[in-house]
Amino acid sequence: MNKINRREFNKTLVKGVGGISIASQLPFHSLRNRFDKKSLGVALVGLGSYSRGQLAPGLLETEHCHLAGIVTGTPAKAESWSKKYNIDKENIYNYENFDQIASNKNIDIVYVVLPNAMHADFCIRAAKAGKHVICEKPMAISVAECDAIIAACNKANVKLSVGYRLQSEPYTLEVKRIVREKVFGELRYVSADAGYNSRGNPDQWRLNYALSGGGALMNMGVYAIQSAIYGSGQNPTSVSAQEFSTRPEYFKDTDEAIAAQFEFPSGAVGNIFTSHNANVNRLYSAFDKGWVELNPANNYGPLSGRRSDGEIIKFPHKRQQSLQMDDFAKHILTGSLNRAPGEMGKRDMIIVEAIYESIKKNGVKIDLNLGRLGIVE
Amino acid sequence: MNKINRREFNKTLVKGVGGISIASQLPFHSLRNRFDKKSLGVALVGLGSYSRGQLAPGLLETEHCHLAGIVTGTPAKAESWSKKYNIDKENIYNYENFDQIASNKNIDIVYVVLPNAMHADFCIRAAKAGKHVICEKPMAISVAECDAIIAACNKANVKLSVGYRLQSEPYTLEVKRIVREKVFGELRYVSADAGYNSRGNPDQWRLNYALSGGGALMNMGVYAIQSAIYGSGQNPTSVSAQEFSTRPEYFKDTDEAIAAQFEFPSGAVGNIFTSHNANVNRLYSAFDKGWVELNPANNYGPLSGRRSDGEIIKFPHKRQQSLQMDDFAKHILTGSLNRAPGEMGKRDMIIVEAIYESIKKNGVKIDLNLGRLGIVE
Numbered sequence: 001m002n003k004i005n006r007r008e009f010n011k012t013l014v015k016g017v018g019g020i021s022i023a024s025q026l027p028f029h030s031l032r033n034r035f036d037k038k039s040l041g042v043a044l045v046g047l048g049s050y051s052r053g054q055l056a057p058g059l060l061e062t063e064h065c066h067l068a069g070i071v072t073g074t075p076a077k078a079e080s081w082s083k084k085y086n087i088d089k090e091n092i093y094n095y096e097n098f099d100q101i102a103s104n105k106n107i108d109i110v111y112v113v114l115p116n117a118m119h120a121d122f123c124i125r126a127a128k129a130g131k132h133v134i135c136e137k138p139m140a141i142s143v144a145e146c147d148a149i150i151a152a153c154n155k156a157n158v159k160l161s162v163g164y165r166l167q168s169e170p171y172t173l174e175v176k177r178i179v180r181e182k183v184f185g186e187l188r189y190v191s192a193d194a195g196y197n198s199r200g201n202p203d204q205w206r207l208n209y210a211l212s213g214g215g216a217l218m219n220m221g222v223y224a225i226q227s228a229i230y231g232s233g234q235n236p237t238s239v240s241a242q243e244f245s246t247r248p249e250y251f252k253d254t255d256e257a258i259a260a261q262f263e264f265p266s267g268a269v270g271n272i273f274t275s276h277n278a279n280v281n282r283l284y285s286a287f288d289k290g291w292v293e294l295n296p297a298n299n300y301g302p303l304s305g306r307r308s309d310g311e312i313i314k315f316p317h318k319r320q321q322s323l324q325m326d327d328f329a330k331h332i333l334t335g336s337l338n339r340a341p342g343e344m345g346k347r348d349m350i351i352v353e354a355i356y357e358s359i360k361k362n363g364v365k366i367d368l369n370l371g372r373l374g375i376v377e
Numbered sequence: 378m379n380k381i382n383r384r385e386f387n388k389t390l391v392k393g394v395g396g397i398s399i400a401s402q403l404p405f406h407s408l409r410n411r412f413d414k415k416s417l418g419v420a421l422v423g424l425g426s427y428s429r430g431q432l433a434p435g436l437l438e439t440e441h442c443h444l445a446g447i448v449t450g451t452p453a454k455a456e457s458w459s460k461k462y463n464i465d466k467e468n469i470y471n472y473e474n475f476d477q478i479a480s481n482k483n484i485d486i487v488y489v490v491l492p493n494a495m496h497a498d499f500c501i502r503a504a505k506a507g508k509h510v511i512c513e514k515p516m517a518i519s520v521a522e523c524d525a526i527i528a529a530c531n532k533a534n535v536k537l538s539v540g541y542r543l544q545s546e547p548y549t550l551e552v553k554r555i556v557r558e559k560v561f562g563e564l565r566y567v568s569a570d571a572g573y574n575s576r577g578n579p580d581q582w583r584l585n586y587a588l589s590g591g592g593a594l595m596n597m598g599v600y601a602i603q604s605a606i607y608g609s610g611q612n613p614t615s616v617s618a619q620e621f622s623t624r625p626e627y628f629k630d631t632d633e634a635i636a637a638q639f640e641f642p643s644g645a646v647g648n649i650f651t652s653h654n655a656n657v658n659r660l661y662s663a664f665d666k667g668w669v670e671l672n673p674a675n676n677y678g679p680l681s682g683r684r685s686d687g688e689i690i691k692f693p694h695k696r697q698q699s700l701q702m703d704d705f706a707k708h709i710l711t712g713s714l715n716r717a718p719g720e721m722g723k724r725d726m727i728i729v730e731a732i733y734e735s736i737k738k739n740g741v742k743i744d745l746n747l748g749r750l751g752i753v754e
Contacts, residue, residue, distance in 0.1 A: 156679065188655035193648075197665055240740055242617050248643030259648050261636045267623030271570075271650050273634050278565030278646070280663045286655050288574055295670075341685030363617055 041068025139345030141213025195275030215254025418445025516722030518590025572652030592631025
């Protein structure tokens with residue numbers, strides 16, 4: 001495993017001495033991480049709002065990894081991020097020279113935060129560069145691309161995970177526990193809604209099929225699929241789906257809203273809804289002797305949960321992305337569980353493709369052959 | 378309008394004097410109602426668990442109507458009810474001599490609580506007997522039967538309502554208000570789940586297609602349909618549906634579980650699930666600026682409600698059936714709103730038939746042409 005290079009750290013210190021004091025520039029955690037041999041360097045690829053608002057701040061709160069580099073096509077962003085996070089010029093790349101990251105010992109993990117259609121390309125290039133990979137969700141825009149990413153990571157012998165922050169999130173883990181331990185008996189039904197009302201710039205990449213590979217389903221719908229699976233503890237055996245369109249002038253070539261129904265091996269039924277036209281954010285699992293519910297279930301938190309027996313589910317809030325990235329760093333460093341492996345992202349993309357196929361075929365049921373693909377516990 | 382006949386009341390009193398004292402036999406309300414010229418006499422047709430557990434006790438708590446007669450095919454039930462509720466022999470009928478109820482001045486309203494397949498026959502006979510009619514939900518087992526009931530009531534110039542107790546229930550009315558007044562802005566999504574886990578006698582009439590006309594959908598599904606409509610304030614324009622079966626040995630000829638999706642004129646989407654294999658009981662309406670939720674949403678109460686702004690919806694509990702029957706009695710006596718007219722029951726049966734049609738056609742979308750049929754406000 002790559003460890004932080006002491007020489008690099010010293011160089012940073014020296015730079016600091018000549019200018020503004022290091023203490024005022026570097027948050028405590030970031031500084032501590034650089035002393036800690038067990039902290040891995042993360043490079044963010046793509047500096048959009050998620051990197052800016054969640055991942056970079058999240059990397060100031062992690063214990064086992066830290067922000068070490070950036071990859072951006074916008075020189076002005078390189079400049080401002082370099083200042084804000086004290087990133088050396090040698091740890092800054094653009095999309096053309098990105099592959100040179102292979103020789104950069106400061107970078108252990110590459111986190112691909114680009115539009116969906118660019119995930120496969122950059123994840124594969126990162127793997128070829130010998131870096132561990134976090135691929136933001138959805139993993140790619142096709143199952144074939146997921147396979148290519150997994151193969152590239154296997155070939156390069158690097159670790160791969162999908163940006164499923166909720167797999168490390170305590171409310172979500174508590175729901176998983178309640179399902180797994182049958183706290184309320186047998187599960188019969190799981191319902192998950194995930195969506196928001198998109199009214200912004202119609203030219204955003206999420207509404208551009210070439211970049212997103214799909215609309216609500218490829219964005220919030222992936223959360224609903226994830227919720228239905230961890231809210232039931234099972235991979236579905238079939239899916240049927242319906243599409244709804246009321247603002248075609250805004251949603252020019254991506255799906256506005258989709259409902260889908262799952263059958264599970266136990267006989268439980270799943271019912272999901274995702275939308276770019278409705279603010280919904282819920283998970284509900286119904287068992288023989290009670291239910292558990294999260295609402296919100298998939299925003300950045302804090303989440304909120306309750307149970308049919310009146311118990312409130314409550315955990316101290318920690319930034320989900322910090323928990324997620326730390327879990328992946330621990331997986332690399334110690335061999336602990338990879339909570340969101342590539343196979344999980346691929347499984348969800350198989351479901352996404354089946355949902356689109358069902359819609360194309362007017363809602364017929366599509367059989368899924370997922371077996372134990374991915375981690376459902 | 379028929380009023381309570383003083384002679385009948387006196388006769389009851391006289392009977393009481395000769396035996397056990399009236400005061401010990403008649404609850405206060407029942408006694409008061411008989412003094413009150415504005416209280417209408419109700420005859421229950423069918424003395425199953427709903428009549429026994431809800432309607433008869435409910436009629437002890439009503440102000441504008443009271444239990445005046447019974448219709449049963451079981452002599453032992455006639456005997457025990459007669460004693461328990463002090464019902465004169467002349468107000469007791471069986472299914473053969475039921476039509477003689479026409480000449481009984483004590484009976485103003487006939488409430489048909491028989492298995493679904495018998496609703497049309499007895500509602501039509503009640504109308505022909507000149508009695509106002511409450512038809513338990515679902516109104517019948519086909520739209521054609523609903524039409525026949527409505528026509529019979531119109532012809533006889535009697536009032537008709539469907540046993541939609543929640544249309545008079547305060548939590549439900551509060552959801553309707555929130556929708557109508559756009560407290561949280563535009564509605565985008567409504568979700569309703571209604572079901573229970575049926576594990577009892579497999580020979581019960583609800584699981585017998587000839588008597589029920591359908592399974593989960595014809596039982597709890599009607600609540601989910603109602604919820605989707607009053608939770609959106611609109612009649613749907615289309616529906617698609619899917620059926621799920623995991624215990625065919627138990628659900629021999631009725632549907633076990635069904636999901637259905639609605640399109641509404643405003644562009645909102647509805648998503649319902651009903652089951653005889655899962656305990657679910659929820660209504661959720663999502664608006665641009667918040668949401669409102671009932672859980673439970675359709676049991677006998679007390680219901681429980683909350684809003685996205687943290688406000689808890691709370692009302693004193695009153696028996697829903699008492700509120701429902703009083704509302705119908707007031708409608709007859711004063712011309713106030715009929716909260717659940719026959720057209721509403723017919724509308725819901727049109728939707729039920731469309732859901733079964735969609736399932737038969739592998740989930741294709743079925744257009745509905747409901748217009749303003751029934752009351753949606």
